[in-house]
Amino acid sequence: MKAGVYILTGYLGSGKTTLLQKLLAYLRKRDGQVVVLMNEMGEEDIDGEQLQGFGFPVKKLLDGCICCSIQGELTEGLKEILSSFTPDHILIETTGVADPVDVVDALAHPELYDNLDLKGIVSVVDASRFRDLNSRFSSKGSLVKTIRNQVKYADLLLLNKSDLVSADALEKVKAKVSELNPYAPVHVTIHGEMELDQLLWVKRIGEKAALERESGRTGGPAVQKSIGKLSVLGKVKQSLGLDRSEPSLYNSIETFSYHFTGPVDGEKFEDFLWDLPKNVYRAKGYVLFKGRDELISFQHTDNQVHLFPFENFGPKMVAVFIGEGLDKEKIIADLQACYA
Numbered sequence: 001m002k003a004g005v006y007i008l009t010g011y012l013g014s015g016k017t018t019l020l021q022k023l024l025a026y027l028r029k030r031d032g033q034v035v036v037l038m039n040e041m042g043e044e045d046i047d048g049e050q051l052q053g054f055g056f057p058v059k060k061l062l063d064g065c066i067c068c069s070i071q072g073e074l075t076e077g078l079k080e081i082l083s084s085f086t087p088d089h090i091l092i093e094t095t096g097v098a099d100p101v102d103v104v105d106a107l108a109h110p111e112l113y114d115n116l117d118l119k120g121i122v123s124v125v126d127a128s129r130f131r132d133l134n135s136r137f138s139s140k141g142s143l144v145k146t147i148r149n150q151v152k153y154a155d156l157l158l159l160n161k162s163d164l165v166s167a168d169a170l171e172k173v174k175a176k177v178s179e180l181n182p183y184a185p186v187h188v189t190i191h192g193e194m195e196l197d198q199l200l201w202v203k204r205i206g207e208k209a210a211l212e213r214e215s216g217r218t219g220g221p222a223v224q225k226s227i228g229k230l231s232v233l234g235k236v237k238q239s240l241g242l243d244r245s246e247p248s249l250y251n252s253i254e255t256f257s258y259h260f261t262g263p264v265d266g267e268k269f270e271d272f273l274w275d276l277p278k279n280v281y282r283a284k285g286y287v288l289f290k291g292r293d294e295l296i297s298f299q300h301t302d303n304q305v306h307l308f309p310f311e312n313f314g315p316k317m318v319a320v321f322i323g324e325g326l327d328k329e330k331i332i333a334d335l336q337a338c339y340a
C-alpha cells in the first residue's frame, strides 16, 4: 500500500507546526502509522521539540530547504522512512520559504513514485499578514512568488490567525486568496482549529488548476489522485517560468543561531523581540528567564511575540533568526544586553 503524503506549507510563522500538533493529536486516536518529516531552515531543531509526545517518529531535515538546497535529502529521508516504518501517512512540514511545487517535484523521484500517494498540499495562510507581505515584498520577486505559490498550488487553504484581523480585513484576504487559487476549499481558522477529517480527505487539484491557469480557463475542481502525472506539471512549471533556473527565495534568506550563556531578563528579552528589525522575518527558540525555573519557548513574527513555558526541558537554550540582510552583530549585541 502506498503511503499517503500530506504537504503542509505556508509562510514563516503562519501556524504550520500548530496545525501539525492538532493533526498528530487527532491521528493518535486512530489506527495507522504516521511519520512526520519536518524541515527547518536553520541548523537548530526548534519545531521538532514541539512535536515530541505524540508517539510518532519525527524525521528532521535541518539547515536547508527541501524545495531546493537539500532536495536530495528529502528523497533520501523519504526512502529511509518507507523502509523503516511502512507508514500509512507521511506528514511533511516544509520551511516557511519553500515553494511547494518543488517539494512535489522531489516526491516524483523514480524510487519513491510507486510507494507514495500525494494526498494534498495544505497551505496555512497567516490572515493577519498575507496582504501586508504581498505588498511589502512586491519588489522582491522570489519572495512574493513563493508566498503566492504557497497559495496557488494548495489543495486546501487555511486562513489562520483570523483572531488577529477584523471581519473586513478577513474578507479582503479571502478575496485575494481566491483570486490566486479559485479551486481550493478555504477554511477560516484560529490556531489551526478545523474538522481534521476534511483535511485528511483533501482532494488534489493542483495540476489541473495549473493547466487551466496556463490556458486562461477556470472551472470546477478536478481530482488528481496520485503524483503520477508530474511530468505534465513539470512542463507547466517550465511554461509558467517556475522551473528551478529561477533564483530561489531560499538563496536570499539567511539564518543564524545564538546559544544563550545563561538566563536573561524576561521583560528586556520580550522588548528585544518586539524591537527586532523588519528584515528579521522570524525568530524562535528556547530561553531561561531570571527568577523562573521553567524553560520558555519564544515565537516571533513581525506582528506577534509569544512566550510560553515549555515543559519538556530537553531542548537547548538557543535562538534562531531568519531573514534577509541580517545585521547579526547588532542583533546579538541587543540580545546580550538582555543578560544585564
Ligand SMILES: Nc1nc2c(ncn2[C@@H]2O[C@H](COP(=O)(O)OP(=O)(O)OP(=O)(O)O)[C@@H](O)[C@H]2O)c(=O)[nH]1
Binding pocket: 010, 011, 012, 013, 014, 015, 016, 017, 018, 019, 047, 095, 096, 160, 161, 162, 163, 164, 189, 190, 191, 192, 282, 284, 299, 304, 306
Ligand atoms: N493569535 C494566533 N496565534 C497563532 C495562531 N496560530 C498559530 N499561532 C502562533 O503563531 C506562532 C507561530 O506558529 P507556528 O505554528 O510555529 O508557525 P509555523 O508556520 O510552524 O512557523 P515556521 O515553521 O517557523 O515557519 C506561535 O506562537 C503560535 O502559537 C492563530 O490562529 N492565532
